[in-house]
Amino acid sequence: MSSLTEFFTLSNGVQIHQLGFGTWQIPDGADTYDSVTTALKVGYRHIDTARAYGNEASVGRAVRDSGIPRDQIFITTKLPAEVKDYDQAHATFEESSSLLDLGPVDLYLIHAPWPWSEPGSDHRVGNVAVWKAMEELHEAGRIRSIGVSNFEVADLEALTSATRIRPHVNQIRWFIGNTQDETTAWCRANDILVEGYSPLATGAILGNPQVKQIADKYGRTVAQVSIRYLLEKGVLPLPKSTTPSRIAENADVDFTLEADDVAFLDGLTDTAN
Structure with a gap:
């Protein structure tokens, strides 16, 4: 089996492909x-x-033009971190849905627990408000699964204590030397799949x-x-x-790391420097 065709199963039974293709920092249009x-x-x-990436329309067009049946492709997008209002969450989802033009979204995430301009600020009330909008969209069949991104344990505890549906996913920055152990353990204990963005430390790990x-x-x-380490x-x-060759290279990860080598990688720090 290939990592491209194998799945993780979310707590609600939805299957998500084990390896995803990220589009952060890829401009809308031909590049995306x-x-x-x-x-x-x-x-x-x-x-x-993500709505914040500004490239949803090009993602949707590429998927539609691919000829691949829609139900064979898993699509994630995200509510902008600045949106902490129930009505605005509904309206912003409609924007993303229209731009993608792919029917139901497979996974919808709160992009961060606070606006990017105010890291660490307290938006617990706003997160609960937008989550309730997402719960409604999920229950209406517009979104197959819902989750969060960049949430740490305190953020997760605040959200889950005040809402009905526990996040299915937490997407966080995760790579060799930056494994967010406390958050990862909390997610595992609560049946929340951890997704790792920047698995190459935005390229810094390559050297x-x-x-x-x-x-x-x-x-x-x-x-x-x-990439294999995350799996x-x-x-x-x-x-x-x-880069086409690197897109292919990054998907060619069907090998197994020996336990001693995983342990060695576990012990590394400052790999992004």
Whole structure:
């Protein structure tokens, strides 16, 4: 079996492909359309976007033009971090739904617990308000699963104590040397799938000599080992690239890291420096 065709199962029974293709920082238009088209041709069936990325329309067009049946592709998008109002959450979802033009969204996330301009600020009340809008959209069949992004334990506890549906997913920055152990453990204990964005530390890990030492042992690239590491840890990786050869390379991760090598990677720190 391939990581492109295997699944994690969310707590509500929805299946999500084990490997996703991220589109953060890919401009709308030809760049997004071409990279998503390439990813789908390589075999990716899980595409991750966000209203904040500004490229939902191009993602949707690439999926529609691919000829692949819609029910074979898993689409994630996200509510902007600045939206902390019930009515605005409904309206913003309608914008994303219209831009994607793909029918029900497979996964919809709160992009962050606070606006990007105010990291760490308290928006617990607003998060509960937008979550209730998302619960309604989920129950109406407009969204198949709902979740959060960039939430730490305190954020998760505040949200889950005041709402009915527990998040199905928490998408966080997760890579070798930055494994967010406390948040990851809390999610596991509460049956919330952890997705890891920036599995290559936004490229910074690619020059790491210790990870390269492991990669050389397996005849693989640093990128492939970095992505495989997330899968070995039960975390869903979301690599991103606009280069066709790297899009394919990042999907070629059907090998197994030995336990000693996983333990070695567990011990690494500062891999993004």
